[in-house]
Amino acid sequence: MPAAETIQQNDPSFPDIWEEITWRELVHVSTNADELKTLLAGPPITYYCGFDPTAPSLHLGNLVQLLLLRRLQLAGHKPLGLVGGSTGLIGDPRPTAERTLNDEATVTEWVGYLQGQVSKFLSFEGDNAARLVNNLDWTAPLSAIDFLRDVGRYFRVGTMLKKDAVSARLNSDAGISYTEFSYQILQGMDFLELYRSYDCVLQTGGSDQWGNLTSGTDLIHKAEGVSVHAIGTPLITNSDGTKFGKSEGNAVWLDPAMTSPYAFYQFWLNTDDSDVVRRLKIFTFLARDQIAALETAVAEAPFRREAQKVLAFDVTTLVHGRDATEAAIAASAALFGQGEFGSLDEATLAAALRELAHVDATADTTIVQLLVDTALVSSSSEARRAIAQGGVYLNNIAVADDQAVVGGGVLQGNVAVLRRGKKTLAGIFIVG
RNA sequence: GGCAUGUUACCCAAGUGGCCAAAGGGAUCUGACUGUAAAUCAGACUGCUUCGCAUUCGGGGGUUCGAAUCCCUCACAUGCCA
Known part of the structure; x- marks a missing residue:
């Protein structure tokens, strides 16, 4: 078990942040890679990632995005954490079926929760302090007529229909509503708005959001004549083909009231040998040589599960703090220890x-x-x-x-x- | 708006009057083996007052001794026509 949590820092052995996030396998798709590499190695830029309030808490899939935001901030860039008050009311098209719309009061409440969670992963101090934004601020005042005339005219229906998220639904027997079909426009608008207000030139998101990310870059290109960038992170998968981020069939949430720190710690501790190195790269701030050492440990003494222990410790500490992690480890030791429960003292x-x-x-x-x-x-x-x-x-x-x-x-x-x-x-x- | 087809358990998908709580696959859970792994094998997988009973096959109504299966209607979806 590590003596202390890993300090949040980028690995100085990489020539630049692009090299590091590529090594960590955080980039699945992106706009022009050479330009991005140069851009990220240069003076601070403003970038953003959006989180839609479709639940009262973020989950492990979102954690990938949060950590990418943080890594870029550590490289000197300026993050915008967007919680989608408006996009959350619509919902991005899922591949299988239409979403159930949540009512406004619920979404508003969730926006607050998510903002709190996003804030925990970013620094709000210094020259490149993070800022939180809410797309409801610029979409709510917009009239339907303004929307169609000022924004809609930049969108070609043919292009919109070709997006994977849309075509998948059109080809399924679920079809798609106009509501969800419009989602990509809203997200495109967000990027344009942030470009205009904050000079934001990069959006990050899951690769399943790629269509929505490019919706923004295309819009900015048309409306402003400027090329901006997007990075799509890979979908995290388990090597056995099951879905990552599910414990007992339930999502693993960042909110300790929804997934206890103990359960959270256990989730990471149970990571497969074949996945643990990839997890360390993405979910911890460990340096390249430290991860290499753990990779060797897995290969030579898998039964010790050293890599899993470090992974569980680091991620749980990152999300829930040192105290909660200590408690989770103590509980794990007591409950999974060799001795009988009868030999434990009452307090433990x-x-x-x-x-x-x-x-x-x-x-x-x-x-x-x-x-x-x-x-x-x-x-x-x-x-x-x-x-x-x-x-x-x-x-x-x-x-x-x-x-x-x-x-x-x-x-x-x-x-x-x-x-x-x-x-x-x-x-x-x-x-x- | 018209015509056609479809809507089955977490997901995919059989079933077209009784042998259907409903085939098969995936996911999930349990057991064996283990390292609180993986793979493999075996079992389970609607609920309950569990050797029985109740409720399910988009919603509602009907035919029948009996319906997931037939009829009517509503909703939704897909395709073609307008």
């Missing part, structure tokens, strides 16, 4: 359990009920099924009977550890 055990999903219960509560209460399973049918399959443990002892109650299975301090499968745990505090 209780603290560990509080890192997990935990509930209060009486001694005569059934295990089935507790599995449901702790959200280890989603229904009592599933709880019985899990018990029947031998996948439920109380204090590391398999539960065989689906009528069983917590009863005597109580540890020091009147607590019990409920486990489903190998590593999904919950704490039970016996009261009354």
Whole structure:
């Protein structure tokens, strides 16, 4: 375990930031690479990335963008963090189906949450201080007529139809609404507005947003006669083909109330050997030689999982802070340690359990009920099924009977550890 | 606006009057093996007061002893025509 969190800095062994972000595999597509390299090596530029409030929190996919913003800021450039108050009301077209529109009050509330999260990853001090912007500020006052005359005229429908996001939907039987079809115009407008107000010349985003990114560069080219840039980051994938950023089928959120720091730490700790080096490059500020050393460690002693430990420590610390990470590690050590729970002291055990999903219960509560209460399973049918399959443990002892109650299975301090499968745990505090 | 076709569980997708809680694949979960990996193998995967019962196949209504399957209607989608 590292003694201290990695300092946020770019690796000085790279000649310039472009070389570094390329090495970190952060660039999947971009506008002219040579020009971008030169631009980023030169005097500070203003750049931006947008986050749409389609949920109350950002998730791991957004973290890639946040870290790219931060790396560019560390290279001296000036970030704009855009939270899409207006684009969030529309929603970008997903490949499969139309989105459900969220109401304005909800979106407004989420805008606030996301702004808070974005702020944590950027510096708001110094010559290249970050700024937060909200596209509702310039789209809300716009009338439909102004929109069509001033902005719409620059957009060719043929071009819009060719965007992957749109054509995928047109070719599916879901079709696409005019609302979502218009999304690319809104995002293009954002870039133009930021170019005019802040001299913003670069937009970053996921490669799945490439059509929307170029929508902006094209618009600026037409409206202002200027060439600006875009960088599309790769879609992060797991080598086994499953989706990155899902734990137990749920998204991993940055909000500790939605994904606990313990669960967050565990998510990273469980990274596959074959993915861990790529994760280190993208999600940590470790230097090239440090990552190379960890790569060797994975190859020579994979069972030690050194790289995973460093990755989990660094990313959890980055997102949740040092204290939360220490607590998550302590809980992990207690719960996954060699010894029996009975050998742990009361305070350590209780603290560990509080890192997990935990509930209060009486001694005569059934295990089935507790599995449901702790959200280890989603229904009592599933709880019985899990018990029947031998996948439920109380204090590391398999539960065989689906009528069983917590009863005597109580540890020091009147607590019990409920486990489903190998590593999904919950704490039970016996009261009354 | 007209004609045609389609809408099945998390996703894809069979099923076209009873043998359908509904094939198959993916995802997911559990077990074995392990390093709290991966791969592989096995099992599970609507809910419940679980050897039984209840509710599901876009919404509503109808025919029938009986419907995911037939009819009507509404909504949505796709294609062609206007």
